[in-house]
Amino acid sequence: MSLTRISGRAIALAIALGAAGAAWAQSEETIRDAYPELAGLFSAFDVTQAAALDAIAEINADPATMDARMELAMQLDMMANMTMQEMMAMGGHSAGEVAMSMDMANPYGELETEVRVALQEQLRQEFDSAEAAASFQNSASIDRHTAEIFERGRRFESRLFAIYVDESIGDKRAAVQDAVAEYMTDDIHSVSSTPKNVSLLLTHPQANAFQSGFPLLRGFLWSNQWLQLAALEAVVLESVDGNVRGGVATTLERFWNKMGSAGGMTMFPAPVELPMAPAIAPNLYSQSMEAAIILDNLNVLESIVTDIMAYPNLDNRDELITAVTADFTNKSENLTDSMNYLLFALRGGIYNQGGPAVGELMQSERNRSRSAMDMEHAMIMSQPM
Numbered sequence: 001m002s003l004t005r006i007s008g009r010a011i012a013l014a015i016a017l018g019a020a021g022a023a024w025a026q027s028e029e030t031i032r033d034a035y036p037e038l039a040g041l042f043s044a045f046d047v048t049q050a051a052a053l054d055a056i057a058e059i060n061a062d063p064a065t066m067d068a069r070m071e072l073a074m075q076l077d078m079m080a081n082m083t084m085q086e087m088m089a090m091g092g093h094s095a096g097e098v099a100m101s102m103d104m105a106n107p108y109g110e111l112e113t114e115v116r117v118a119l120q121e122q123l124r125q126e127f128d129s130a131e132a133a134a135s136f137q138n139s140a141s142i143d144r145h146t147a148e149i150f151e152r153g154r155r156f157e158s159r160l161f162a163i164y165v166d167e168s169i170g171d172k173r174a175a176v177q178d179a180v181a182e183y184m185t186d187d188i189h190s191v192s193s194t195p196k197n198v199s200l201l202l203t204h205p206q207a208n209a210f211q212s213g214f215p216l217l218r219g220f221l222w223s224n225q226w227l228q229l230a231a232l233e234a235v236v237l238e239s240v241d242g243n244v245r246g247g248v249a250t251t252l253e254r255f256w257n258k259m260g261s262a263g264g265m266t267m268f269p270a271p272v273e274l275p276m277a278p279a280i281a282p283n284l285y286s287q288s289m290e291a292a293i294i295l296d297n298l299n300v301l302e303s304i305v306t307d308i309m310a311y312p313n314l315d316n317r318d319e320l321i322t323a324v325t326a327d328f329t330n331k332s333e334n335l336t337d338s339m340n341y342l343l344f345a346l347r348g349g350i351y352n353q354g355g356p357a358v359g360e361l362m363q364s365e366r367n368r369s370r371s372a373m374d375m376e377h378a379m380i381m382s383q384p385m
Contacts, residue, residue: 027155027162028129034165035248038231041123041255043132045224046154048119049302050135050142052217055115056309057141059108068107069312072213076311079208107213116216120259141309143318146325148189153298156183157228160284160291164235172239176288183294191297191328193290195341200327200334201274201300206320209311210303219270220259221306225299226275226354227255233281233357240283247358254355273348274303280353289338296345301328 032039059065106112127135133154136147156179163175184190201207211218234247257268276299277292278285285292301324308320327334350356 027159030162030166031158035231037252038248040126041227041252042154042158043127043129044123044125045228046132046151047127047135048122048224049150049221050139051122052115052119052221053141053306053309054139055118056214056217056306059111059115060309060312060314062111065108065111068109072107072209073312076209076212079212080205106215112214112216116220119217119220123259142305142321145189146305146321149191149325149329150298150302152183152186152189153191153294157232157295157298159183160295161232161235164232164239172236173287176291180288180290180294187331188329191294191301192331192335193294193297194331194335195293195338196297196300196328197334197336198340198344200324201304204304204307204324206304206307206311206314208307210306210309213310213312219272222271222275223255223258223354226258226271226280227251229275229277229280229284229295230254230354230357233283236281236283236287237358240287244358250358258354271352271354273352274299275353276345276348278342278345279348279350280357293341296341297328301325 028039031042060069133151136142136150137144139147142150159179159182160176163169163172163179169175180193184193230251231248234251237247238244254268258270260268276296281292281295284295304324305321308314308317308324314320
């Protein structure tokens with residue numbers, strides 16, 4: 001390729017990135033003007049997620065946790081080698097429940113509780129957008145490539161929210177489609193807009209390490225993800241139904257109820273299944289399946305990275321994270337169809353994923369978790385006819 005063509009592409013990319021940066025800054029301002037508390041939380045979520053990853057890495061490197069890490073590693077290995085029949089016979093509906101039945105409900109005790117308290121204090125602090133944006137890049141536990149994927153995903157989510165808040169945008173669907181197209185322009189830092197195979201989350205070698213090893217932090221981070229989807233659902237719903245108002249206030253009230261005390265005690269349980277768009281933000285899914293899939297792929301990727309960080313005594317975390325980010329930014333492999341994606345997203349149940357954004361649901365509508373339903377399905381399919 002000639003120097004002229006290379007220079008031309010570089011200039012075009014710089015212009016595109018500059019435009020994207022300006023659009024993101026405008027999105028931040030739009031959200032802050034309309035919902036200042038929510039904008040503050042969105043910034044704090046970036047800071048607390050990066051801090052949680054670093055805290056998990058520190059606990060895993062602490063010589064004082066060696067015994068707990070060895071025991072957790074044994075339990076995770078036992079779970080990984082159980083047959084589906086054995087796991088279901090234990091009475092647990094998910095791998096996390098099996099772990100708790102093995103007296104591993106909180107392997108790191110006060111260490112995890114102290115981190116949870118510190119993270120909740122951070123939620124109530126003010127962080128400017130630049131500080132929040134730099135939190136992933138400043139993390140000691142993930143590389144710059146992964147950090148850029150996470151940061152770009154946050155910018156995309158903010159832009160979606162701003163589109164539905166901005167009353168000057170008449171054609172919301174078209175604006176969302178433009179946002180999706182812009183997000184996908186950076187191929188190496190964007191996840192696929194086609195659903196990824198669900199086995200990447202359920203059966204990767206470090207699966208369940210986060211929920212088994214750090215149940216308090218899991219509830220904390222998944223509650224954050226719930227609010228991001230629930231608040232987005234609230235503003236989408238208001239844009240499609242002029243009679244609906246006050247949805248964001250409802251989601252904020254429910255979020256703080258889930259947060260409970262600094263140590264995580266609450267009468268309003270945090271999600272026990274990873275929140276996903278079709279369950280928590282169905283109106284977004286109806287408006288743009290591509291946008292919903294991008295958000296879910298980002299959340300699944302973040303969950304797998306957290307599993308890798310949480311798995312005890314690994315010596316190749318960097319390589320594993322590099323491999324999983326390469327998989328999720330790959331647009332042609334390990335994909336599934338929209339029906340399997342939708343079934344997986346709904347299988348965990350709305351209640352178990354944190355409950356509806358603005359509607360009422362006082363108890364689980366499912367009698368099994370996502371993991372158990374997948375296991376049961378596999379058992380049925382594997383039985384001879």
